[in-house]
Amino acid sequence: MATQLALARETPTTAVGRKDMFKAFAASLTGTALEFYDFAVYSAAAAIVFPIIFFPAQDPMTGTLLAFSTYAVGYISRPVGGIIFGRLGDEIGRKKVLVITLMLIGVATFLIGLLPTYGSIGIIAPIVLVLLRFAQGVGVGGEWGGAVLLSSEFGDPNRRGFWASAAQIGPPAGNLMANGALAVLTLSLSEQAFLDYGWRIAFLISALLVAFGLWIRLKLEDTPVFKALEARGEKPNAPIREVLLTQRRPLAAAILSRIGPDVLYALCTVFTLTYGIQKLGFDRGQVLTAVMIGSALQLFSMPLAGAVSDRINRRLVYGVAAIGASVWAYVFFIVLEGKSPVVLIIGTVMGLLFHSFMYGPQAAFVVEQFTPRLRSTGSSLAYTFAGIIGGALAPFMFTLLMGAFNSWLPVAAYLSAACLLTLVGLALGRNSNVAEDEEYLQATAATEEAAVR
Template identity: 55%
Template structure:
């Protein structure tokens, strides 16, 4: 078998490894996101004003996003220099251990200000791990898939966040349903964080058995590892980096509205029970698990950038319909509204992985993709929940929040305009040269 051959079973293995690993890591990240809205303001940021506690909790949520560029620099560089597989193992361990320790962390009542400081440091470690995981996990399934279906194969790691979010919300729903509020806030919430160590162990069993991608092996065999991949990205592939980062902003802000801020708005403003909001987000997550791969596959049949742009336009409009819809206080309206929002998000998120990796040449693709994901997340998902809370607290109406989402989606549309379509000749030339070398040595 030559380096250009990827057997169907290996493609499925790569898809599964990317999906399960990212889902487990995103469970860790999502359990924190949900807790930042529902639990941490009370336990780690006590205040006489509930909104102040929420703002502080969302600030620690943002730290996980702000740390992503650092993770992208560290792990993206390693992905280009030593290979994709090693990075996938390291990021899984880092995120899993950070989440497990959060489950052991004493609260403000026990150790005072050291509690929120510890929470911020652990969230920082989570963010560094996710910053490395995002680009490389997409790249692993992408480079193991066939070139005609890159949208579908790249969607593996894009399904992961939805599945992880579903597991996170399901665990919190079950725990809060079988426990009194007193028990849940005393220690019950910790279970959702502690079980992550079991999930991570499962993910490691899958990832340590992987082989690296053919493209990564070809780079190693040809001695084409970049000396300074980050410098090369900023010097030679800056347009792709801007397009990738812009593409990330709209989806991240949309997700922050329908999977994070919705907890605060629905429980505090509209007075929905916590369990109803968790159910709404879980239904939306199921929709994403279905529609993300479908959207990725659809982007292989039509222009990927056009599909993404149309979805971004729909995402810009939907919040202006969503907030009046749920103001009735109907649980059915809440579920339908959140599910619709996350379904629209899926048609940006499904093609996103392929689009971002396609912006970079093979030698710096891990660094470029990781930086694109991380920078977009920092300017998109990091500040969105905090901005939503501040805007609503300042204006007392939802309209500024909807405008914020619309602007973010407009930025992503600009990313589609300046981005490029897939350049298959770049991979073919690299793999062809490696194959010729192997045949000559045989």
């Protein structure tokens, strides 16, 4: 293995120019950011708007639990997208899948912005909301695997942590835009105006954002690795079956590695909204500001973490961050009892920093668990199934534990358990095998050079 890595680093790869690398990085980043803008708008609205207009109940906790249940639907539907689009990514290519997923989640989000409330059409409103949320989840479930491969397979495999982080920057960028839009609307409109129509604006403007994302992605060709697989006739015929039969340990490693970061992100960006507003009495604007600052810093800490993991063992960087996140949860809740807006910002920023040093290298780690011909399927399945175990249940469980015990300790313990599962996944995983990509990239370069001649 050491000899293979040394040879790979000494052998120049000419299949991809730096211009194409940065175009792929931008396409992966912008497209994923737009998709997660749509997803994050829903997440924020589920915490502060939907309990009132779609799930009215005398008990505020009941309304919140119902709203977070629809949040979970978006995660539960992700495996559908992962199964459908992950498979297609290995069969028809990464680019085509990314165009379809972007359109799917964009249309669903736009329609949510037009949906009448419970007060207008009764029970039909939350039913349609759940269906549209399901469509969003299907789109996101197929998006991540393709976006990660788009940037990592165009980039230098020796710097996969950095290049693959493009897709990882999408969630904080999307979260920043979503919470920024909601914060502006909250501050510029009265409470009643925001509940009546203000929240809809954040959903409707997604049409413009999705159009921009499509323009970026349609200008790209498919990745050199996929083109080499296609030219050699090595595309899998039954990728899902093959992954489940031959890639069980890599799949388990990838799934478990994702649980801790997903739970931590839900705590920092979703549960903090409810806990800060309902339990500690912070203004909505104060909590949104803390999340926005943390998300803005992640735009830089994500690629930094990916780059660091290229120089230091990726699993080590990932594991240290998981341990740090587990400890941080207890400190965060203790100091937050002082109800200081400054402490709220610092605590949120620290939580998202630990998240960055797990999530930044995560894309590269997950991709590296699977052989190139099964990467789209394997990565998508891992991403979506981990989302159910981690991100889908987390906000619901946080709210349920807080309501049952009236204490933050079970919430912090829940995060610690999730981080422990992540450490198990890292122990099961393997390190990077750069030679796998170099072989395909060099084959594509040779083919293109022959075509020019």
